[in-house]
Amino acid sequence: MDFCCRYHTANQCKPVLRRAIRPLSLHLGIECIHTAALCPCAGVYSMHFCRGCTKMVAPVYTPRWMSVRDDVRRCHMFVFTGSPFTDWIVMSEQQLEERVRRAVRVFPDFPSPGIYFRDITPVLKDPAAFSAAIDLFVSHLRANFQKIDVIAGLDSRGFLFGPALAQRLGIGFVLIRKKGKLPGPTESVSYTLEYGKAELEIQCDAVEPGQKVVIIDDLLATGGTMGAACELINRRKADILACLVLIELTSLHGADKVKPHTVHSLLQYD
Incomplete structure (x- = not known):
């Protein structure tokens, strides 16, 4: 998945920022490179992980509704346990x-x-x-x-x-x-x-x-x-x-x- 809005297609919502987050993998002791993508229409980060990290990430519901455009409903993010990026963690209802x-x-x-x-x-x-x-x-x-x-x-x-x-x-x-x-x-x-x-x-x-x-x-x-x-x-x-x-x-x-x-x-x- 290379876009973060659930209701968008890849053509409508392309990340404008992609960068390696090596400190995250070092913090968790896992040798892989994670990337983050910034959705320009939504304005929130969506975390992308390699297949080797599935045990430490979990898809969760996010109530971060967007108001930039009417067709933008929500973005889904992934929570990674024990990461230093605690501000990005989204909780359940x-x-x-x-x-x-x-x-x-x-x-x-x-x-x-x-x-x-x-x-x-x-x-x-x-x-x-x-x-x-x-x-x-x-x-x-x-x-x-x-x-x-x-x-x-x-x-x-x-x-x-x-x-x-x-x-x-x-x-x-x-x-x-x-x-x-x-x-x-x-x-x-x-x-x-x-x-x-x-x-x-x-x-x-x-x-x-x-x-x-x-x-x-x-x-x-x-x-x-x-x-x-x-x-x-x-x-x-x-x-x-x-x-x-x-x-x-x-x-x-x-x-x-x-x-x-x-x-x-x-x-x-x-």
Whole structure:
């Protein structure tokens, strides 16, 4: 195989860089020359090995989706055990999920007794964990939807994950904010919280009728905020493909308030 994109032919995707990586073979104690090829359309490395190295390499799934061209779906890479090139190792979805889960901290009795607070700030602090979360979101979207027009992020932690996800997909990102935070003509909706009422709004020109939208936030608890966001997008006559969250508290049944739209969460807790 002399090209790295699974959905490309050899004529469409030719490596522009090929070089010997002798330090790798020396590190592993195997006398052979390995080559690396850089796919110009994908921008990631694909490792190529001689037949004598099959016992130390394994093909693995990579969620590194490309956004350079619509026909570029994904690149597959090979992982080699014990190599010094650890930045090139791509983990499975289960490993990515575990990486994110390990980064989430739990604070009991915060903000009030009996509540276990799931703190996502370590996910933001750890580039590998944050990248793993974005990889998992992208993997889910690419596997289920052929076309996505825009990512809509909820105020305020949806703004942390949404732009990175939109950038990875090569699409736009729009804001769904609390009332009074956006300039110009806006559409707003009120919803009920445990302690009263609140309002969300979106700029009228943020989403066009018929566009396919994915909504993202960090947490789904009772579902009030996410449900209001769905109502806003529906009022703009756009199509909601999915609601993404990093964490879902399943015991609160927040997904019921979002129906008929679906919720995809990376981590679930009672």
